[in-house]
Amino acid sequence: MAKFSLTINKKNVEVDVDPSTPILWVLRDHLNLVGTKYGCGIAQCGACTIHLDGNAMRSCILPIDKVGNQKITTIEGLSNHGDHPLQKAWIEHDVPQCGYCQSGQIMSAAALLKENKTPSDEDIDIAMNGNICRCGTYTRIKAAIKTAAK
Amino acid sequence: MALIKTSVNRRSFLKSSALAGGGLMLGFSWLASCKPVTEEEILTLPEEWFAINSYLKIGDNGVVTIFSPNPEFGQNVKTSMPMIVAEELDIDWKKVIVEQAVYSQEKFPGGAFGQFSGGSQGIRTKWQPLRMAGATAKQMLKEAAAQTWNVPSEEITTENGVLTHEASGNTAGYGEMASAAVQIPVPEEVKLKEAEEFTIIGHSKNNVDGKQIVTGKPMFGIDYQKEGMLIAMAVHPPAFGMTLETINNADAIKSMSGIVDVFPVKIYKETYKRGYFDTNSFPEMVVVVGQSTWQVMQAKKEVEASWKPITPSTQTVNQFGRDVIVHTPAELENTETHNSQIDELMAKPMKEARRDGDPDTAFKNAAKVIERTYSAPYLAHNCMEPMNAFAHVEGDQVWLAGPLQAPGVIEPTISDRLDIPIENIEFEMTRMGGGFGRRAYSHYMVEAAIISQKVNAPVKLVYTREDDMTNGIYRPTYKAIFRAALDENNALTAIHIKAGGVPESPLFANRFPAGSVDNYLAEEFAIDSNISTGAFRAPRSNFMAGAEQSFLDEVAEEMGKDPIEFRLDLLKRAEENPVGESNDYDAKRYAKVLKLVRDKSEWATSNPSISRGVSAYFCHNSYAAHVLDMTMEEGRPVVQKVTCAIDCGIVVNPDAATNMAEGGIVDGIGNAFFGEMTFKDGVPQKNNFHQYRMIRMSEAPKEISVHFVDNGIDPTGLGEPPFPPIFGAVANAMYKATGERQYNQPFLKNSKILG
Numbered sequence: 008m009a010k011f012s013l014t015i016n017k018k019n020v021e022v023d024v025d026p027s028t029p030i031l032w033v034l035r036d037h038l039n040l041v042g043t044k045y046g047c048g049i050a051q052c053g054a055c056t057i058h059l060d061g062n063a064m065r066s067c068i069l070p071i072d073k074v075g076n077q078k079i080t081t082i083e084g085l086s087n088h089g090d091h092p093l094q095k096a097w098i099e100h101d102v103p104q105c106g107y108c109q110s111g112q113i114m115s116a117a118a119l120l121k122e123n124k125t126p127s128d129e130d131i132d133i134a135m136n137g138n139i140c141r142c143g144t145y146t147r148i149k150a151a152i153k154t155a156a157k
Numbered sequence: 158m159a160l161i162k163t164s165v166n167r168r169s170f171l172k173s174s175a176l177a178g179g180g181l182m183l184g185f186s187w188l189a190s191c192k193p194v195t196e197e198e199i200l201t202l203p204e205e206w207f208a209i210n211s212y213l214k215i216g217d218n219g220v221v222t223i224f225s226p227n228p229e230f231g232q233n234v235k236t237s238m239p240m241i242v243a244e245e246l247d248i249d250w251k252k253v254i255v256e257q258a259v260y261s262q263e264k265f266p267g268g269a270f271g272q273f274s275g276g277s278q279g280i281r282t283k284w285q286p287l288r289m290a291g292a293t294a295k296q297m298l299k300e301a302a303a304q305t306w307n308v309p310s311e312e313i314t315t316e317n318g319v320l321t322h323e324a325s326g327n328t329a330g331y332g333e334m335a336s337a338a339v340q341i342p343v344p345e346e347v348k349l350k351e352a353e354e355f356t357i358i359g360h361s362k363n364n365v366d367g368k369q370i371v372t373g374k375p376m377f378g379i380d381y382q383k384e385g386m387l388i389a390m391a392v393h394p395p396a397f398g399m400t401l402e403t404i405n406n407a408d409a410i411k412s413m414s415g416i417v418d419v420f421p422v423k424i425y426k427e428t429y430k431r432g433y434f435d436t437n438s439f440p441e442m443v444v445v446v447g448q449s450t451w452q453v454m455q456a457k458k459e460v461e462a463s464w465k466p467i468t469p470s471t472q473t474v475n476q477f478g479r480d481v482i483v484h485t486p487a488e489l490e491n492t493e494t495h496n497s498q499i500d501e502l503m504a505k506p507m508k509e510a511r512r513d514g515d516p517d518t519a520f521k522n523a524a525k526v527i528e529r530t531y532s533a534p535y536l537a538h539n540c541m542e543p544m545n546a547f548a549h550v551e552g553d554q555v556w557l558a559g560p561l562q563a564p565g566v567i568e569p570t571i572s573d574r575l576d577i578p579i580e581n582i583e584f585e586m587t588r589m590g591g592g593f594g595r596r597a598y599s600h601y602m603v604e605a606a607i608i609s610q611k612v613n614a615p616v617k618l619v620y621t622r623e624d625d626m627t628n629g630i631y632r633p634t635y636k637a638i639f640r641a642a643l644d645e646n647n648a649l650t651a652i653h654i655k656a657g658g659v660p661e662s663p664l665f666a667n668r669f670p671a672g673s674v675d676n677y678l679a680e681e682f683a684i685d686s687n688i689s690t691g692a693f694r695a696p697r698s699n700f701m702a703g704a705e706q707s708f709l710d711e712v713a714e715e716m717g718k719d720p721i722e723f724r725l726d727l728l729k730r731a732e733e734n735p736v737g738e739s740n741d742y743d744a745k746r747y748a749k750v751l752k753l754v755r756d757k758s759e760w761a762t763s764n765p766s767i768s769r770g771v772s773a774y775f776c777h778n779s780y781a782a783h784v785l786d787m788t789m790e791e792g793r794p795v796v797q798k799v800t801c802a803i804d805c806g807i808v809v810n811p812d813a814a815t816n817m818a819e820g821g822i823v824d825g826i827g828n829a830f831f832g833e834m835t836f837k838d839g840v841p842q843k844n845n846f847h848q849y850r851m852i853r854m855s856e857a858p859k860e861i862s863v864h865f866v867d868n869g870i871d872p873t874g875l876g877e878p879p880f881p882p883i884f885g886a887v888a889n890a891m892y893k894a895t896g897e898r899q900y901n902q903p904f905l906k907n908s909k910i911l912g
Contacts, residue, residue: 008414025414025451032451036388041380042373044590045450046541047622051846054541082373089372097371101363101812104820105231106370107377107541107590132855139846141541141591142231143823145857147816 011071015040016084026072031055033071034081042082042110046139053138054107056114057081063118065137082110085117093117096151104142112138116152125156200254207335209297210343211264212242212290219318219332221248224258226265226283228274228562229366230592231820232876233813236365237280238287240809244357245291245350247315248331255365260564260584269477269565272586275597275692277777277874280809284872292347294338301337302329352807352869361812366588378559378587379619381547386615387417388450389608390457392443393628394464396839397688398489401441402463410445410460415452419445419460422607424600429573433476434566436630437600438689444604446612450619457621467687484685489839492534492634495659498684499636502657507682510666513736514676516642519651523642527715531639531704533902535834536632536693537841537849542590543625546605549615550575555582555606556615560589561599571606594692598630623844631834632693635663635700639708642676647716649727651676656701660686663697669747669775670709672740673727688836694824695877698776699884703829703902706772706885711898720771720889721755742775746804749866750782753802757864758784767797770889774882778873779805780866783822785858785886787894794891794905796826796858799883804866806873815863818879822861825883827852830905850903 010023015038022037034040034057043066046054050065057066058080085091093113103109112135119126119134126134131152140148203216213223223239239255258265258272265271267282295315302320303310306327314321318331352358369376394400401421404410410419424440425431443462447453469487473480520526546559555577561567564584572579589596605618620628635658642651652674656664662681671677693699713723725748730736732744751773754760760771766788773782786798799822808814831850835842843849888899 024449025455027455028449028451032449035380036449036451039382040373041375041382044377044541045379045543045619047846049622049845049847052541052622052851082371085372089368094371098363098367101361101367101816103231103364103367103370104233104816105541105589105591106364106366109370110373113371128859135854137853139541139851139853141539141593141824141851143820143827143852143857144816145823145852145854146819146859146861149854 009072013071013074013079014076015079016081022071024071026070028071029067030057030069030071030074030079031066034066040081040083044107044111046108046111052108053115054111056111056138058114058118061118061121063115082114085113091117092155093120093151096155099154100147100151102144102147102151104144108138108140112140112148116148116155120152120156126152200252203332205336207339209294209338210290211258211261212287213246213294215294215331215335215338217332217335219330220252220254221246221318221331222254222256224256226258226272227279228272228564228586228589229257230274230560230562230589230596232274232279232817233364233810234274234279236362236813237809238283239365240357240362241284241287242291244355245288246295247317249317250357250362252318257586260586262565269563271565273565274562274592275594277779277876277878280872281778281874288349289347292349293344296344296347297338297341298331298334300341300344301334302327305334305337358807358809359811362810364813376588377542377590378547379542379545379590381558381587381617383547383549383615386547386617387446387448387612388453389444389446389605389616389618390453390621391422391604391618391624392445392457392460392462393439393624394442396489397438397836398467398487398839399464400439400467401443402465404443405461405463406459410456413452413456413459415448416456417446417448418612419443419456420611422604424574424603424607425570426574429570431472431474432566432570433474434563434598435474435570435600436598436689436691438687439628444608446608446616454621485687486685487687490686490688490836491838492835495634495684499657499659502682502684503636503638503655507655507657507680510664510679510681511671511737512678513671514651516651516653516676516678519676520640520642520653522644523650524645525643525715527641527643527712529639529708529711529900530636531707531900532636533634533700533703534832535634535688535690535836536828536832537626537629537834537843538591538593538595538693539626539849539851540589540591540593540595543622544596544601544620545618546599546602547615547617548602548605548609550606550610553577553581557583557602557606558585558587559602559605560587560592560596561602562589562592562596563599566597567599567602571603574603575606575610593694594696595630597692622846626844626849627841629834629841630689630691632696632699633658633661633690635697637663637701637704639704641708641712643716649674649712649716653678655680657682657684659684659688660690661697663700665697665701667739667741669731669742670705670727672735672737672744673731675736677736694821694880695776698774698877699825699881702772702774702776702881703884703888706774706882707888707899710770710885710889710892721751721760724751724773746780746866747773747775750780750802750804753864753866754782754784754800757802757862758800760784768890768893770886770891770893772882772885772889774878774885776881777877779803779875779878781878781882783882783886785883785890787890789894794894798860798862799858799886801861801863801879802866803863803875803879804868805875805878806868806870808865809872811865814865814875817875818863819861821879822883823852823857825880826858826887827856829884829887829902830856831903833903833906
C-alpha cells in the first residue's frame, strides 16, 4: 500500500492503495466515482475511458503509480451541470439504450472534439473505434457527435 | 371507448391509503431529459403522497410518480411503460416522476413472470394492466370529484391532470382530489381510450434515465455500494465438463493483502429440482472475498485448485410446471466433435416435425433440386456490464440488488438454497448494462447470496470479463439443410428442412415457408451437451432466419424471380389458400412489411454500385423486413444503408422503438460478420474482446431508416424481431457484392481483430 495524491475533476484527493491499482478501480472502489465503467480490463472496449491531461485514456490499464501529477477528468467532471455539448447532444438524439458504455463513448468523443472541432465521418470512426456498444447505438453516437460539433 | 372489466386484476390494485411523503427519496433529475436541457425544471415535491394502486401515487400538488414494473436493460420499458399509464391517467408527462418498481408478486401479478424482461414480452403483456392502472386511477379521481361537487361522475372530463365539470364550472387538479380518491372503491369496470385519442402513446419521449446516464450517475448493479460491503469474485472450472475437487492454497490466498476469505461454494442443494432458468454448468466454484476489487482480482489469479471431470447425469427440470428430462454428458467437448456429431445425425433418420402433401414424390419427380447447408457457431452475449450481484443476508432476511431479467424465476432457487422463506427475500432491480437473454439466468444472484451468508456481510460479486465470457449461457450452435424441388416449369413444388444443434434443434416447423407450399417436410434432431446455452435475442430464430432467407433468395434466383416478389407470391398462397392448419404466422402482416420495405428502400430503382439484399422474418409475435445496401471497399463489405420495416402493432415510444430496431440491426450485422465462440476440450477459446470480435463504429451501417406499419393493433413485441432477419439481409447483399453465397457464420471469419 502507498499514499498517492491525485487531481481528479479539479479536486485534490488522497488515496492509500497498492501502487499497481489501475485508476479505474481507484475511481470506482475508493472514490465512489462509478461513472467510469469496467468492461474488459485490457483496454479493448473503451467503457473505462477518462481524460489524462485532456487526452482519452483507458483507465483499466493505467496504474496509479504512473499518473504522477497529470490531471484526471472523469465523466462526473466533464461539465459542471451535465451540460457539455456532447451530453446535451446525447440527450437530444436519445442515444443510450442500456447506457453502460455511454460515459466511455462520451469521454472518447470529448477528447476528439477538443482536438478536432469539425471531425469528418472518418475522423469519428477512427476516434471511436475503441469503444464497443453491444446495444448497437453507433449511428446515434455519430449523429450526436456531429450535432455537438456544430 | 372500450369498457374493460377490472375484476380479474383487482388483486393488483391494492387498497391503499395515504403515504407519508416528505421523507421519500425521489429521483427527479431525469426531468431535465424530457425537455430542452437548457430549461431544466425541477418539480416541487408534494407534502403528501397518495398511493392509488401498485403503479402510481399522486402527490397533493398534482405530481404523479409512476412505478415501472419491469426491469430495464436498454429496451426502454422504464420510459415506455409509464407513458402507457400516463396516457390513460390523462396526466401531463412533465408532471410525471418515474421510479423503478420493487419486485413484488403481490403488486404485479403474473407469477414468476409478472416482472420479467425478455422474449419481447414486456409491452405486449403489460399493455392492458398498465392502461387499466391509469384508467382506474382516473376513474377514482372522477368519482372523488363527483362526490365533492355533488355531480354525476360521467359528466366530469379530464385533461393534463385537471378534472373539470363544465356545467357547474368546477375544476380541480388531481392533487386536490388525491386524498379523496384513495377512499373510493376500485371501480368494477373502466373506460380505455381509443387509439385516436392518444396524446402520449405514439409521441416520442426521451429516455427518463438519459441525464443520469450521460453524467455517469450510479444506476447499474456493478455501481452498487453499501457501508461495509466486501467484494467477491469467483473462480469457475477451467472447462465445461469439469468441477471443483479441492482448493490447494487457501492459506496463501487468505494471507494476501485485503483478502478476507476463500472458500468453495455449491450453488444448489443435492436435493434441489432445478427450474428452467437454473441453467448453470458450474454449480461448484471457488470464491475469493476481500476489501477491494483490485485486491480480489490479484488474489483470484493466484488461486490453485484441483478440478475433476463431472459425472454424467440425468436431471428432471421443472419447465414451468412440466417436467423435462435433461441429460448432461461428461465429456470435454470440442467444436470439431460437435460438427462431426451434427453431420452424422444429419445423415440419419430424424424426428419428423411436420409433413404436408407428399414431399418424397415431389422431390423424386423434381426437374431440379436445390440443396444448401447452413451453419452457425455458439455465440457469447457479451453484455457490456459483466454479470454481478449485490447480496446482504442478515439472519433470515435477504436483500439483493443487481441486473437481472427475471427475479421471479431465481427467487425460489435462492429460498431453497438459503433455507429462507420467499417472503423474506427482497430484490432491487438495477438498470442492466445489456441483457439479450443472458440475465434471465441469474445464478450469480444465488452465488452472491450464499457468499454474503457465509461471510456475514454485504457482498458484491463481480465477474471479470473473462469470467463472463467463459461462464456463458451461449447461443447454441446449429446446422440446417434446406432443399427445394422445382418442376419442369421451374415452379416450386416442395420444401424440405432438416435442422439440428447442440443442445437443441433450431427448427420452427410451423413458420413460413410452411403453409405456402403444397409439399413440405420438416425434421429435426438435438445433441446433448454440458455446455450451458439459452436465450439470446431469439436464439433459434436468429439462426433459422439467416438460413431460410438466404435459401429463399437462392431459390428465387434459380426460378428467375425477383426475391421480394417470390416471397410475396408464397405469402399470397399462404394467405389465400394455406397448406395445413397450424401455421403460426399471419401471411397478410408478413407481406405488408415486405411491401413497406420494398417501397421505402425504392427496391425497383437499381443502382449498379450498390449491392442489395432483402430478408424478412416473423418471430415473437411481430414481423420485420430489411433491405441492406452494401459496397465493397478494399475487399471488405461496407454496409451503406439498412431500410427496415416492422409490424409490432401500436408503437408506444416511436424514437426509442426506432433506436431498438437500429440496435438490433447493428448487433445482427456484428454477429453475422464476426460472432463466434468455439470450444477445445471443454475450454471456451475466447475470453475477452481481444479475441472475441465485436462490431465497431466503422463497421456499423452509415444510415438506418426504420418504418413501422401503422395498423392500430395492440403492441406485439419489438426486442427480438428486427434482429433475426438481418443475418439473411447481410448474406444476400454479400452475394450480390462478391458473387459468393454465405453459408457458414461468421461471414468474415478470418477478418483481422480491431483493437
